[in-house]
Amino acid sequence: MSGPGKRDDALVCGDTIRKTYSMGAEEIHALDGVSFRICRGEFLSIMGPSGSGKSTLMNLLGALDQPTSGILEIAGDNIGAMTSDQLAGLRNRSIGFVFQQFNLLKRTTALENVKLPMLYARERPADLNAAAKEALDLVGLSDRLDHHPAQLSGGQQQRVAIARALVNHPQILLADEPTGALDSETSREIMQLFADLNKGGVTVIIVTHESEIADWTRRVIRLRDGLIIADERKQEPLHVVS
Numbered sequence: 001m002s003g004p005g006k007r008d009d010a011l012v013c014g015d016t017i018r019k020t021y022s023m024g025a026e027e028i029h030a031l032d033g034v035s036f037r038i039c040r041g042e043f044l045s046i047m048g049p050s051g052s053g054k055s056t057l058m059n060l061l062g063a064l065d066q067p068t069s070g071i072l073e074i075a076g077d078n079i080g081a082m083t084s085d086q087l088a089g090l091r092n093r094s095i096g097f098v099f100q101q102f103n104l105l106k107r108t109t110a111l112e113n114v115k116l117p118m119l120y121a122r123e124r125p126a127d128l129n130a131a132a133k134e135a136l137d138l139v140g141l142s143d144r145l146d147h148h149p150a151q152l153s154g155g156q157q158q159r160v161a162i163a164r165a166l167v168n169h170p171q172i173l174l175a176d177e178p179t180g181a182l183d184s185e186t187s188r189e190i191m192q193l194f195a196d197l198n199k200g201g202v203t204v205i206i207v208t209h210e211s212e213i214a215d216w217t218r219r220v221i222r223l224r225d226g227l228i229i230a231d232e233r234k235q236e237p238l239h240v241v242s
Contacts, residue, residue: 030053042219063079089122102158132148144156153195
């Protein structure tokens with residue numbers, strides 16, 4: 001993207017993004033001209049009350065939707081100009097998703113769950129099992145390869161989901177309320193894992209309504225009524241990252 005303020009290390013560039021939905025004769029401005037940059041290697045959270053636009057922004061950052069106007073580039077691609085097939089390709093190669101409810105296939109082992117994204121990738125590793133094992137080892141589950149979701153705790157299921165999100169080596173790890181279904185101690189463990197992944201170079205974006213979760217990140221974007229009302233950067237997160 002050309003224009004003032006562009007940074008060479010920007011992974012996501014948003015300029016005057018608007019997203020409007022029609023509700024009968026009424027138009028709802030879910031995002032009302034927001035601009036931002038997210039650089040490679042950032043660890044940030046997006047916060048806001050219900051109706052603030054954070055879910056809309058998450059869908060745009062995940063290339064699940066396109067802006068009504070403005071420009072949003074992800075990894076150099078203008079998502080507003082892409083076809084649905086091109087968006088699917090971008091999601092598969094550049095974005096790893098982690099959800100609150102894990103979204104694992106119940107009758108499938110941890111290893112098979114993690115292998116799934118590679119089946120849709122244009123370029124696949126020669127050994128899918130080895131790549132899936134490597135991802136599960138990265139999240140500390142090398143001893144749970146053959147376990148089904150029902151045999152795993154909530155925290156372990158979320159680790160499988162994170163491994164699945166990482167297996168295609170995405171440029172962005174996008175997590176939607178990733179600790180919402182977990183107890184406090186397990187939430188801390190999962191956030192520590194995100195922090196460790198970020199230290200290893202992964203760009204991590206977390207959408208949350210919990211300030212305790214946002215405290216782990218080094219940047220917090222706050223939304224209200226479709227606008228960015230604050231963009232806070234911290235020297236260090238409030239939690240000590242090992």
